Amino acid sequence: MKYSVKSQPKQGETVNGDGYLIIEGEDYSVFCVIDGLGHGVKAHEVTELTRSYIEENISLDIEGLVRGCHGRLQRSRGVVLGLVLINWIEKRFSYIGVGNIEIRVISQNHVQPVSYPGILGDNMEIVKRFDYPIETGMVFVLYTDGITSKIESEVFQEDKNPEEQAQYIIQNYSRPHDDATILIGVIE
Numbered sequence: 001m002k003y004s005v006k007s008q009p010k011q012g013e014t015v016n017g018d019g020y021l022i023i024e025g026e027d028y029s030v031f032c033v034i035d036g037l038g039h040g041v042k043a044h045e046v047t048e049l050t051r052s053y054i055e056e057n058i059s060l061d062i063e064g065l066v067r068g069c070h071g072r073l074q075r076s077r078g079v080v081l082g083l084v085l086i087n088w089i090e091k092r093f094s095y096i097g098v099g100n101i102e103i104r105v106i107s108q109n110h111v112q113p114v115s116y117p118g119i120l121g122d123n124m125e126i127v128k129r130f131d132y133p134i135e136t137g138m139v140f141v142l143y144t145d146g147i148t149s150k151i152e153s154e155v156f157q158e159d160k161n162p163e164e165q166a167q168y169i170i171q172n173y174s175r176p177h178d179d180a181t182i183l184i185g186v187i188e
Contacts, residue, residue: 001029001086001188004162006170007181010039010146017043018144018181021051023058030058031084033101033142033183037077037119043179046076050120054083062094066120066127070098073121082115082142084185086134093140095130102149105132106139138187146180148173162186 009016017039023030034050036043053072054065062085073079080099087093097103097115105111113130139162151173162184174180 001185002162003031003183003185004166005181005183006166008146008170008174008179010179011176013040013179015041015044016179016181017047018146018179019044019047019051020181020183021054022183023055025058027087027089029086029088030054031086031140031142031183031185032081033144033181034079034081035099035101035144035146035179035181036079039179042077046073046079046121049073049076050079050081062096063127063129066096066098066124070120070124076121078119078121080115080119080144084140084142086187092131092133095132096127098124098127100145102141102143102145102147104141104151106141107132107135107137109133109135111138134187136187140185141182143169143182144178144180146175146178147182148175 017036019034021032034047036047082097082101085094095113098118101115111132116126118124
């Protein structure tokens with residue numbers, strides 16, 4: 001698997017309220033994009049709390065991770081997140097998204113997971129898990145609302161380097177008045 005992530009703070013901020021997490025186990029890989037509500041230090045702190053919860057509880061299933069984050073973040077400013085779990089043994093991936101994290105999947109089959117409205121730590125009503133088989137050449141893209149959703153589909157192609165794609169998108173599609181994070185993965 002090849003992947004790349006680019007993340008930058010809002011112009012004028014010294015810390016990023018967005019974050020990401022990549023964990024590669026023997027049988028699985030986890031890719032997560034997190035957007036702490038707001039900007040600056042307080043958003044960064046809640047993003048880091050989310051990241052550490054997932055790292056400490058990685059043995060939970062994907063629903064358990066999301067529900068656990070929601071519980072841990074009660075009375076905080078909250079986060080939105082997109083979480084991909086790839087099970088290499090079963091050759092499938094699962095996705096749960098809460099809030100305005102976007103996911104795009106480019107594959108030979110129709111794969112269209114979505115994020116449901118909500119904020120972890122505040123009002124998360126629906127935890128909907130999407131499961132799909134993985135295939136060679138599949139591309140998945142997770143990004144925060146600091147990246148405009150008007151990204152042209154042809155930007156994402158399996159034969160392109162994810163590092164170059166992520167750099168191009170952060171340079172050309174990020175919003176200067178928001179933190180921005182994009183994670184691109186290609187299954188080889």
